[in-house]
Amino acid sequence: MEKEVEIIKAHGLRKTPVRVDIxxxxxxxxxxxxxxxxxxxxxxxxxxVTIYRTxxxxxxxxxxxxxxxxxxLTRYALCQHEHVHSEPHAHEHIHFSCTDCGKTTCIDSExxxxxxxxxxxxxxxxxxxxxxxxxxxxx
Amino acid sequence: MEKEVEIIKAHGLRKTPVRVDIxxxxxxxxxxxxxxxxxxxxxxxxxxVTIYRTxxxxxxxxxxxxxxxxxxLTRYALCQHEHVHSEPHAHEHIHFSCTDCGKTTCIDSExxxxxxxxxxxxxxxxxxxxxxxxxxxxx
DNA sequence: CAAAAAAAGCAACAATGTTGCATTAATATC
DNA sequence: GATATTAATGCAACATTGTTGCTTTTTTTG
Numbered sequence: 583m584e585k586e587v588e589i590i591k592a593h594g595l596r597k598t599p600v601r602v603d604i605x606x607x608x609x610x611x612x613x614x615x616x617x618x619x620x621x622x623x624x625x626x627x628x629x630x631v632t633i634y635r636t637x638x639x640x641x642x643x644x645x646x647x648x649x650x651x652x653x654x655l656t657r658y659a660l661c662q663h664e665h666v667h668s669e670p671h672a673h674e675h676i677h678f679s680c681t682d683c684g685k686t687t688c689i690d691s692e693x694x695x696x697x698x699x700x701x702x703x704x705x706x707x708x709x710x711x712x713x714x715x716x717x718x719x720x721x
Numbered sequence: 722m723e724k725e726v727e728i729i730k731a732h733g734l735r736k737t738p739v740r741v742d743i744x745x746x747x748x749x750x751x752x753x754x755x756x757x758x759x760x761x762x763x764x765x766x767x768x769x770v771t772i773y774r775t776x777x778x779x780x781x782x783x784x785x786x787x788x789x790x791x792x793x794l795t796r797y798a799l800c801q802h803e804h805v806h807s808e809p810h811a812h813e814h815i816h817f818s819c820t821d822c823g824k825t826t827c828i829d830s831e832x833x834x835x836x837x838x839x840x841x842x843x844x845x846x847x848x849x850x851x852x853x854x855x856x857x858x859x860x
Numbered sequence: 861c862a863a864a865a866a867a868a869g870c871a872a873c874a875a876t877g878t879t880g881c882a883t884t885a886a887t888a889t890c
Numbered sequence: 891g892a893t894a895t896t897a898a899t900g901c902a903a904c905a906t907t908g909t910t911g912c913t914t915t916t917t918t919t920g
Contacts, residue, residue, distance in 0.1 A: 595897095595898095596885085596886055596887070596896095596897060596898070597886075597887095598885075598886075598897095598898065598899080600898090600899080601898095617876075617877095618875085618876085621876095628899085628900090629899065629900050629901075630876090630900095631877095631878085631879095631899080631900070631901080632898080632899055632900070634876090634877075634878080635878095635898080635899085636898095639898095648791050648793065650789035650790055650791050650850065651789055652787050652789050654787065654795045654908090656793045656876095676836065676838070678838070678842060681845065689838065689839060689842070691839055692836070692837050692838060692839060693837075695834035695835065695836060695837075696834065697815065697831070697834060697849060697851060698831050698832075698834075699815070699817070699828065699831060699851065699853075700828060700830055700831060700856065701856065702855070702856025702857075702859045703817060703828070703851075703853060703854070703855055703856055703859075704853045704854040704859065705851045705852075705853040706820065706852050706853040706854070707851070707852040707853070708849065708850070708851050708852075709849075709850045709851075710836060710847065710848075710849055710850070711789065711847070711848045711849070711850065712836060712838065712842075712844045712846070712847050712848075713844070713845050713846040713847075714838075714842060714843045714844040714845040714846070715842070715843045715845070716841070716842055717839065717840065717841025717842055718841075720841045720842075720843065734866095734867095735865090735866065735867070735916085735917055735918070736917080736918095737866095737867065737868080737916075737917075738868095739867090739868080740867095756907075756908095757906085757907085760907095767868080767869090768868065768869050768870075769869095769907090770868080770869070770870080770908095770909085770910090771867080771868050771869070773907085773908075773909080774867080774868085774909095775867095778867095793877090795907095861920105862919100862920090863918100863919085863920085864917105864918085864919075864920095865916105865917085865918080865919090866915105866916085866917070866918085867914105867915085867916070867917080868913105868914080868915070868916080869912105869913090869914075869915085870911105870912090870913085870914095871910105871911090871912090871913105872909100872910085872911090873908105873909085873910085874907100874908080874909075874910100875906100875907080875908070875909095876905100876906080876907075876908090877904105877905075877906070877907090878903100878904085878905075878906095879902105879903085879904085879905100880901105880902090880903090881900105881901090881902090882899105882900090882901090882902105883898105883899080883900080883901095884897105884898080884899070884900085885896105885897085885898070885899080886895100886896085886897075886898080887894105887895085887896080887897090888893100888894085888895075888896095889892100889893085889894080889895090890891100890892090890893085890894095
């Protein structure tokens with residue numbers, strides 16, 4: 583069984599064309615995708631609402647997660663370690679946005695550093711957003 | 722001259738009711754506000770577009786900055802150290818979102834920790850988003 | 861106070877988010 | 891493998907937000 587189908591099944595979802603294709607698209611791209619990017623790519627194949635709902639479903643299942651960005655455009659990225667298992671993954675990772683190629687990637691290899699907060703504040707979840715130059719654009 | 726008016730003037734902007742009122746609203750609230758929150762509060766006084774443009778103007782001037790959030794709702798917050806001066810402030814600070822009261826505040830008192838990135842990545846700007854319980858809800 | 865410049869308000873439209881419902885497709889069962 | 895069951899899709903429709911152009915009003919300058 584294909585990896586994509588495995589993931590879909592592992593979350594108790596039905597295997598459908600949109601789902602498989604969107605999942606493959608994320609895998610092939612490897613960086614965070616915005617809803618317009620996905621829509622444009624599949625506009626001739628699938629309805630806008632279907633794509634919207636697929637993304638929602640994937641978010642609920644923990645297959646995708648939202649990547650906050652400063653441009654206001656919501657992006658989605660594959661949850662790493664979300665190969666077949668169904669446990670929702672921790673969102674504790676670094677989001678890196680390249681100012682050169684504009685792509686946002688998730689960096690799971692490095693730990694999110696410990697933050698010190700003022701008295702009274704209690705951290706439960708930390709996410710780090712880094713802007714800079716990515717390895718591919720480093721030249 | 723009022724503090725709000727001073728800030729407006731210092732950026733070469735004209736003093737108008739919307740601008741003063743919105744700035745005061747931000748000061749009084751002390752946490753990040755979304756466009757709907759601002760609109761709802763001023764809907765009887767100002768046009769939606771005027772509010773939209775005021776926020777834009779304030780962003781350009783460095784009076785406000787966008788606060789990325791995971792709910793997809795864009796929020797704006799006063800740039801600290803943006804009292805009268807016109808230099809754009811560094812965005813290097815912590816955004817804290819309270820899971821209890823839902824409010825997002827900027828924490829400027831603590832430094833953003835150093836991040837270690839994989840080979841080839843170069844960080845230029847780091848922003849940290851922390852979810853948890855704020856000092857007011859800690860009780 | 862008048863002229864010049866900027867901002868506000870209004871209309872209009874684009875893009876995105878969201879829901880309900882009829883139709884179609886995917887799975888489980890025989 | 892056909893069929894009943896259940897879920898997913900497509901479509902229509904509408905809400906919300908983002909965005910622009912243009913006219914009127916307001917603010918500032920002289």
